[in-house]
Amino acid sequence: MKISHTALAISLTLLLGGCMVGPDYHRPQAPVPTQYKELSGWMQAAPSDEAPKGDWWTTFNDPLLDQLEPQVSVSNQTVRQAYANYQEALADVKVARASLFPTIGLSGSGTKQRTTSSSASLNPDFHPVSTSGSAEGNISWAPDLWGKVRRTIEENKATAQADQATLANATLSEQTALATAVIELRVTDANTDLLQKTVDAYTEYLRVVENQGTAGTTPPSDVITARTQLENAKASLIALGVARAQYEHAIAVLVGKNPEELDIPHSTTLPTLPDVPVGVPSTLLQRRPDITVAERQMAAQNAAVGVAISAYYPSISLSAADGFSQSPLAGLLHLANHIWSVGADVDETVFDFGARHGEVAAAKAAYEAAVANYRGTVLTAFQNVEDDFSGLRILAQQADVLDAAVKDSTQGAQIALNEYQAGTVDYTTAATAQATQLSTEESALSVKQQRLLDTVSLIGDLGGGWSADQLGDSKQADKQANAEH
Incomplete structure (x- = not known):
């Protein structure tokens, strides 16, 4: 297969000597x-x-x-x-x-066929059977010129x-x-502690005011003001639970878990x-x-x-095939049955x-x-x-x-x-x-x-x-x- 080898060698030389069109990359200044x-x-x-x-x-x-x-x-x-x-x-x-390298393939075929001949008129029961086959290797390559x-x-x-x-x-x-999310959760916990401390303090303040109201030394409006202040602090404390739950759910999803798993x-x-x-x-x-x-x-x-x-x-593609073909099948690999082919295709768009x-x-x-x-x-x-x-x-x-x-x-x-x-x-x-x-x-x-x-x-x-x-x-x-x- 000297011709095929020669063709590949020529193509390799063309590839190694080929250029790369287009601009080479240089990082622009920033x-x-x-x-x-x-x-x-x-x-x-x-x-x-x-x-x-x-x-x-x-x-x-x-x-x-x-x-x-x-x-x-x-x-x-x-x-x-x-x-x-x-x-x-x-x-x-x-x-x-x-795509830089050739594509190499193998193919083979075998056929068994019964035919008629002049002998069939002498002996109707005689139908000769012939067997043929081929084995071929092929290679194709488009050099990156x-x-x-x-x-x-x-x-x-x-x-x-x-x-x-x-x-x-x-x-x-x-x-x-x-x-x-973790920081938000921790701060929510700290806010909860702060509001809980505030609720405790306001509860004590309300007790003092109520005692003074009972003694008649403070007007009822002071008791109402102290109670309202305490209730607002409790409401704010409860509201923090919504934010905390949402942060916890977000943390679970970020680590790939369902919220109920964390x-x-x-x-x-x-x-x-x-x-x-x-x-x-x-x-x-x-x-x-x-x-x-x-x-x-x-x-x-x-x-x-x-x-x-x-x-x-233009783009160039090369192809070559080498193998054996014989009918009848016996002696397929004999030198006399050797076949080969070499081809090249050139493709160029003239006007688009x-x-x-x-x-x-x-x-x-x-x-x-x-x-x-x-x-x-x-x-x-x-x-x-x-x-x-x-x-x-x-x-x-x-x-x-x-x-x-x-x-x-x-x-x-x-x-x-x-x-x-x-x-x-x-x-x-x-x-x-x-x-x-x-x-x-x-x-x-x-x-x-x-x-x-x-x-x-x-x-x-x-x-x-x-x-x-x-x-x-x-x-x-x-x-x-x-x-x-």
Whole structure:
């Protein structure tokens, strides 16, 4: 089969010498500041090399977070969907890569046939039977002279990496959603404790007022005011049960469970507010998976331009067959029965009324849109981080003021009650002081909640310890797949 081998050798030489049409990919510049605006002149307490790697939630020192967060990457349905999409993209890369190589096949046939002849007139019972057969191997190949297949592989690899980053982004998003729900649940429990303490205090206030009303030293309106104040506090306490139940249900779904499968006991301890190492702004391009998604989509669109341009050039396909054919079947593999064939096809579109030009223009426009999306994603990422920094900075100042306000309002409420019991002020003054104390304590708790939520948001906006260096590393994905099955 010397001719077939020669043809394949020539084709291989053409392939190796072939070019790849279309633009080679170079990542466009993106707007990156030299430092974060909110951190100007401020030195971090924690060095950036101590940033959380993977299990970032452990810095909050909350047992519920430590228990549930690892389940997100295994059981969360959004994450599992993203994982399946990533596996599909990897399969598409394999399909595209296979087009670089020849397609090899084997075929065989056998036929047994009874025929008539002149001998049948002499002997009607005589009907000769003949047997024939063939065995053949064939090979076909379309050499990638202009790089269409290689550009397609490049496009599919970039798409697969975008899907891998999408998986990381989905995991991080669901993890931060779980942390947010847990914080909301813990704050609801803290609010419950606060309102229960308030109900107990208002109950005692009502007892004092009722005693004075019975003694005739206070008007009935004071008793009604004290009772109304207590009833409103009880109603607010009951209402917290709705929010807590909803947070608990949300937590269950985030870890892939039905709501009835998860029962979270009441806790009086809020998560710890951690220090979050930041690093320089330029590292954000590597640490945020959504930026990597946009960058890899941009690379895929760049390769798609090359695929579209390759349509201007002719396509060549080669084929060869080699085998044996014999009738009768005996001696099929004898050299005299050897058959072979070699062929080549060339296909070129001469005129298509601008279809190829339109496809190239569309591919270039899609690439420009991907560039704009990438740069917009980068800008939004820096906005997110700056928002988190400003929130944490301002809330820290507010927390200091509110801590002082809580002490003052608590002292004021006690003084007002004492003055009321002494008969120097009316109950409206005491009731107002009590309401102010409750409102101030609720505001202080709300600020603690928002500081925790902004910290979770900051960790997520900084990438949660992820890095684009992990692209192409299937160890984590394989670990997840094994855990799922």
